Amino acid sequence: GGPGMGLGGAAAPSRGARLIASVAVLAVPLLSWGLYGVLGSPELPSQPLAERLAKNPADSSVDELVARAEAHLAANPQDGKGWDVLAPVYLRLQRYPDAVTAYRNAIRLDGGSAARQAGLGEAIASAAGGIVSADAQEAFDAALKLDPANAKANFYLAVGLAQEGRKAEAVAAWQKMLGGLAPDSPWRNAVQQALAEAAAPAVAANPPANGPAAQQVEDAQQMSPQDRQAMIETMVAGLDDKLKQNPRDEEGWMRLIRSYVVLGKADQARDALGRAVAAFGADSEQAKKFTAFAASLGVTATE
Template structure:
């Protein structure tokens, strides 16, 4: 009931604000016309007095008298038009009806299609709803209210951060992930989530700050799929499409069959092959689809054993033919993905010594290893 009372008062106020000036316009015009006529009559009387005293020549007095007469006639016509214009008769009634029709029609439409009897839903009441019955926005609002009162709740920030990322609110996701890391410590999931949010803020570009977060994630969990995927994307963004393709191919082999990243990696491999073909470059040798399918059908133990055998074969080949930059890059990455940090650093040292620390290839190997979070000094 209170809603209707407030609505009626607002409607009445808005209608009066339009009707009162409309109704009073004729009176204002009539008063203005009467004032003008009085002024012109005074001017005419003064002109006659000056002409009688000889202050104005008869010819000039006649011209002035004719001009004042024309103004008197014009003012009289304007006053007559105002008396039958907007302020009076059927025209005024039409204006009043038009103004009153607006609230009447709008109220009628609202009554027909609106929900005037729907109870109010204040934010506090909605936040107290059962979480199972709440919308995503209500759950986010509830979490934000909780964190506003408890800003040191790292678990709360950890829960809210990926929700922000899924909603596309990347700036807030960066803040939430940073708070979760600050309060509850770094983890591979938090660091990779932070990197993804930073990339989202940059419009999808994997910035240096995002790469640092992904590298920290790989240090905490070698083989972390999100970090590996985005670091390969960073290589592609830098124009190192062949290296990115190789990283995605290696990732495809190691992913389990039910990994949600398989589709994204397969698409990235296809796009990288297309880019290399368009540029006239030959794609680096990689596993065929049959080989990938065969690996995916293996058990985790068999897949790990096969990968380690491949890495051991690559290591042995590089010992015999060490002047192979791409081979050393594959070996360093393979050991790093397998979580064998000591072997990765040893491969980096051997590769740097074989290629020459001050050579262009040696510097490329060092830069590549740094992108994975590895240095020979570790």
């Protein structure tokens, strides 16, 4: 990459850096797998890609699809469209350095769209443990030149302000952003959560890297009951949304079930258990684990 801030601090990120880990709901819906049709590579035998794609994406092996795309791009490195398709998938799979490379290739070959520049910024920041470095800021600024309303770029630039200690400016940026978002925008949760964390330093001081964990729920006892409830519900709703988009997240389901129990929402906890079991299949090892975990919290399946 080009010049950037030293990332020595990335191993023990500041509160601001952690904001990304605990707040940013990746608002890219899990990629439309149909796009992989453009990446069929005839040298790879086995079941035709179309048949695999006809299955529910949760049943297809993402690794298999990614490997196929990688083989195609190894043979056709100038296929900008291919890099463009793969970049957000790498981001979703948390393969951040690969995402940086893929976005840079897509931009080099097909030009810098706002979505590509914002994706590149997110990949750079994520690879650095959530630090919005100078390199990441440059990519987000490029995105906003092309589309001043780009939600991802606006969100992360505000995270960068918070990390620099410019909290009031960050809050103002998020509030302004909230005013312009569509009611159903997936970024609404992330912004509300960021604002809740900015307003609740006691909770944000040391959030675990994995979102609304029980510890945060317990730390939140210091807030007023209304604020606390609003913040927790926002975080849990964000986690729930994430799992709708990416149901193969074992840890995530256990956090969600536990969060609903902590909130006293037994029905939602039961519903989450049912969805978790369905995501992995009733006979899977994971389903056994979810059921035992839920039972330890006093939640049993509806069937």
